[in-house]
Amino acid sequence: MSTSRNLFCVAAIVALLGAAGAPAADVAPKAREILSRAQSSLITVSALSKLDLGGSGLPIRLGALGEAQETSCGGLVIDASGLTVASYSALNPMERLAGAIRGRISGDTLKAKTELARIQMRLEDGTEVPARLVLKDKELDLAFIVPDPKEGDKVPRLTPLKFSADATARELDDVVTVSRHARDLGYQPTVTVGQITSVITKPRTMYDLSVAPRPGSPVFLPDGRLLGVIITFGGDEGLTSLAAKETLVLPTSEIIKLADQARKAAEKKHKE
Numbered sequence: 001m002s003t004s005r006n007l008f009c010v011a012a013i014v015a016l017l018g019a020a021g022a023p024a025a026d027v028a029p030k031a032r033e034i035l036s037r038a039q040s041s042l043i044t045v046s047a048l049s050k051l052d053l054g055g056s057g058l059p060i061r062l063g064a065l066g067e068a069q070e071t072s073c074g075g076l077v078i079d080a081s082g083l084t085v086a087s088y089s090a091l092n093p094m095e096r097l098a099g100a101i102r103g104r105i106s107g108d109t110l111k112a113k114t115e116l117a118r119i120q121m122r123l124e125d126g127t128e129v130p131a132r133l134v135l136k137d138k139e140l141d142l143a144f145i146v147p148d149p150k151e152g153d154k155v156p157r158l159t160p161l162k163f164s165a166d167a168t169a170r171e172l173d174d175v176v177t178v179s180r181h182a183r184d185l186g187y188q189p190t191v192t193v194g195q196i197t198s199v200i201t202k203p204r205t206m207y208d209l210s211v212a213p214r215p216g217s218p219v220f221l222p223d224g225r226l227l228g229v230i231i232t233f234g235g236d237e238g239l240t241s242l243a244a245k246e247t248l249v250l251p252t253s254e255i256i257k258l259a260d261q262a263r264k265a266a267e268k269k270h271k272e
Helices: 002-038 094-104 239-244 252-271
Strands: 042-055 058-060 069-077 084-087 111-122 128-137 142-146 174-180 189-200 204-210 219-222 226-233 246-251
Touching: 002 174, 002 189, 002 219, 042 084, 042 094, 042 174, 084 226, 111 142, 128 252, 142 252, 174 204, 204 226, 226 252, 246 252
Parallel strands: none
Antiparallel strands: 042 058, 042 069, 042 111, 069 084, 084 142, 111 128, 128 142, 174 189, 174 219, 189 204, 204 246, 219 226, 226 246
């Protein structure tokens, strides 16, 4: 009798575990479909990030920190013009150190500023297109990039990802995140299935995830709608406090607002 009861308990536990794993299994085919559809809009943005320290008209160098450092991150094409959204902190990591210096040194004795140079957009087929930064929002960790070809050069066709601002999520909803590996792994696309662990409402609506994808990665609902883009938020300034930053999903509604400003900024520069 005891043996039968034990077997029944084991069977029940196995059944419960199987039921718990069912949703993730159901999401897998949808995740592969999302990856296939989105990867042409998922590019790599690279730049030279430089920190300049100066005071009293005399430039100051801090070893390698004064030299331009090559950085790269994922970018999502959101407009047929090539307008691309990326993580500003991932594209320009020197900005955090510059912020720490500004916050700890008073007066005008020492000034810290960063610069992004030689920005490039690497498309899915490996084509590299010169680009420029048209808008940044440090608080929301967003950078908007547009192609900036040399005179006479044509911009290759870019595939924008269509999205609207109606996608929302609740705790424990499944989500799909796609991104690309770095150059060492051939920029291969990668896909992850996770869950929303928290819906943050202040200072604005954002979502926390059970996984920590790369900043700039798009996050989708299983039905294919874009929920938002991964950003880093909060934390203290300085390179030693990166762990204090939260990796969150910024909803598409926030991105759309800034995208409109970025388009206007790009058009204004083009006319000039």
